[in-house]
Amino acid sequence: MSGMRVSVDRDRCIGAGLCVMSAPSVFDQEDDTGLVVLLDDRPAGVDSEHARKIAEHICPSKAIRITGG
Amino acid sequence: MTDAMEIPATCPVAPRGWPNPLLAEYDQVPAGRPLTQVTMPSGSKAWLVSQHDHIQRLLADDRFSVEPHPTFPIRFPAPQELLDMIARDSKNLLVTMDPPRHTRVRQMALPDFTIKAAEKLRPRVQELIDGYLDRMEAAGGPLDLVQALALPLPAQVICEMAGIPEAERDVFTRNAAIMVGTRHSYTMDEKMAANNELMEYFATLVTEKQKNPTDDMLGNFITRAGRTDEFDHHGLTLMTKMLLLAGYEFIVNRIALGTQTLLDHPDQLKALQADPAGLMPKTVNEVLRHFSIVDEIIARVALADVEIDGVTIKEGEGILVLKGLGDRDPAKYTDPDAFDIHRDSRDHLAFGYGVHQCLGQHVARLMMELCFTSLFTRFPGLHVVESDEPIELVDGLPPVHKLVVGW
Numbered sequence: 001m002s003g004m005r006v007s008v009d010r011d012r013c014i015g016a017g018l019c020v021m022s023a024p025s026v027f028d029q030e031d032d033t034g035l036v037v038l039l040d041d042r043p044a045g046v047d048s049e050h051a052r053k054i055a056e057h058i059c060p061s062k063a064i065r066i067t068g069g
Numbered sequence: 070m071t072d073a074m075e076i077p078a079t080c081p082v083a084p085r086g087w088p089n090p091l092l093a094e095y096d097q098v099p100a101g102r103p104l105t106q107v108t109m110p111s112g113s114k115a116w117l118v119s120q121h122d123h124i125q126r127l128l129a130d131d132r133f134s135v136e137p138h139p140t141f142p143i144r145f146p147a148p149q150e151l152l153d154m155i156a157r158d159s160k161n162l163l164v165t166m167d168p169p170r171h172t173r174v175r176q177m178a179l180p181d182f183t184i185k186a187a188e189k190l191r192p193r194v195q196e197l198i199d200g201y202l203d204r205m206e207a208a209g210g211p212l213d214l215v216q217a218l219a220l221p222l223p224a225q226v227i228c229e230m231a232g233i234p235e236a237e238r239d240v241f242t243r244n245a246a247i248m249v250g251t252r253h254s255y256t257m258d259e260k261m262a263a264n265n266e267l268m269e270y271f272a273t274l275v276t277e278k279q280k281n282p283t284d285d286m287l288g289n290f291i292t293r294a295g296r297t298d299e300f301d302h303h304g305l306t307l308m309t310k311m312l313l314l315a316g317y318e319f320i321v322n323r324i325a326l327g328t329q330t331l332l333d334h335p336d337q338l339k340a341l342q343a344d345p346a347g348l349m350p351k352t353v354n355e356v357l358r359h360f361s362i363v364d365e366i367i368a369r370v371a372l373a374d375v376e377i378d379g380v381t382i383k384e385g386e387g388i389l390v391l392k393g394l395g396d397r398d399p400a401k402y403t404d405p406d407a408f409d410i411h412r413d414s415r416d417h418l419a420f421g422y423g424v425h426q427c428l429g430q431h432v433a434r435l436m437m438e439l440c441f442t443s444l445f446t447r448f449p450g451l452h453v454v455e456s457d458e459p460i461e462l463v464d465g466l467p468p469v470h471k472l473v474v475g476w
């Protein structure tokens with residue numbers, strides 16, 4: 001599980017902000033654009049579970065990718 | 070394996086169990102049913118998509134379009150003139166644009182719809198709610214919560230976001246209420262007149278903001294759009310209408326329906342009051358999931374053959390997304406018809422899915438949260454006085470129902 005890597009694709013992001021709501025220590029929304037900013041590309045513990053759920057089921061534009069873990 | 074089935078149904082517009090004469094066929098599409106092809110009253114064919122997983126996959130798929138297309142699924146037979154007008158207007162509406170234009174235009178509005186932008190509105194929204202509750206208290210119950218809070222609050226919040234001066238708000242609130250009202254309360258002519266008056270007002274608002282730019286959601290949008298050649302004046306007027314009215318009826322309904330449902334579940338309401346910080350976000354999501362069924366359905370057209378679970382949706386075929394059924398899909402949610410604020414409903418489809426997912430969702434969540442918290446704190450004895458009023462769905466339009474409460 002420790003090998004999990006998160007990446008974001010800002011060209012796909014539509015700024016729905018749902019990632020920020022579910023895992024605010026992993027994702028943020030940039031003030032001037034509203035697009036996703038990755039704060040932590042190797043989340044651990046409960047954040048890593050959230051990140052996985054967000055990537056698979058919550059982010060509406062499939063802008064979050066999880067590798068490893 | 071091919072699960073597809075063809076049924077000679079006319080198009081359903083709202084879910085089972087809801088009192089609407091057009092709804093008989095909805096019963097034939099139980100939650101969890103595979104893709105089903107139907108012929109609509111307009112004569113065109115479309116696939117009904119009702120499983121949560123299918124909905125997410127298809128709405129996130131770039132091969133589906135929202136732009137006008139000869140075989141775009143249209144649910145009601147409409148005169149060509151009206152179809153032409155819709156096609157013309159739709160070129161200027163975010164909700165009927167495909168990427169890459171959709172991406173450019175959405176980003177012109179996005180900075181004023183982020184979580185942080187919505188949070189900045191919090192004190193003002195609270196102040197507005199307190200004002201409505203003061204007036205309720207002074208008037209004394211029982212009274213209709215829709216008229217006292219659910220209808221006027223979002224109108225004021227939207228006016229603030231658009232920087233509409235107090236003196237001009239009456240034009241907006243009066244006509245917006247007519248446009249979201251059911252046909253029981255207003256005729257089609259009245260709705261058309263309301264639409265015309267609003268469009269005239271929005272046209273002057275656009276001109277004014279072009280001349281004197283303002284730092285509010287609408288002012289910023291118009292300024293950003295002005296740096297491109299994306300819209301002419303009429304286009305900006307249409308976009309203004311969409312930004313200000315896209316979610317109005319939805320949010321009115323959610324405030325009323327959410328309050329009523331929480332009152333119907335006193336144990337859950339008690340748990341919520343004991344732990345508002347922990348349970349409010351979940352409650353808001355559960356209200357959204359549970360009432361996903363009251364909205365318009367979402368339509369798209371395939372630009373290429375798309376294969377899903379052994380079914381091929383052919384290029385040019387339409388899909389109708391029954392998000393209300395997706396949000397009650399037993400494969401996704403246990404006991405889906407039950408209202409349960411303890412469940413994890415973050416992945417509900419109430420705001421849609423894919424690139425068009427609701428732009429106003431954080432403002433909507435904020436209004437729901439503050440309304441529920443304020444109502445139940447201020448009036449601990451809040452109860453429904455008239456609960457036998459059926460929730461109305463007229464011609465598939467969402468209900469703005471009456472909710473008479475006492476306290």
Ligand code: HEM
Pocket residue numbers: 163164165175227311312313315316317319320323364367368418419420421422424425426427428429430432433
């Ligand atoms: C609880 C209340 C609300 C619900 C359930 C709701 C629902 C939705 C849905 C389902 C869509 C997607 C339509 C599609 O994919 O075809 C959408 C889009 C949209 N909503 Fe909302 N909405 C709500 C409140 C609001 C509010 C308050 C605003 C504005 C202040 C708003 C503005 C928009 C806009 C501009 C779009 C188009 C986004 C795009 O195409 O990129 N909504 N909404």
Ligand code: SF4
Pocket residue numbers: 008012013014015016017018019020027029035036058059060061062063064
């Ligand atoms: S949930 Fe997806 S679309 Fe929304 S802000 Fe995060 S990355 Fe962007």
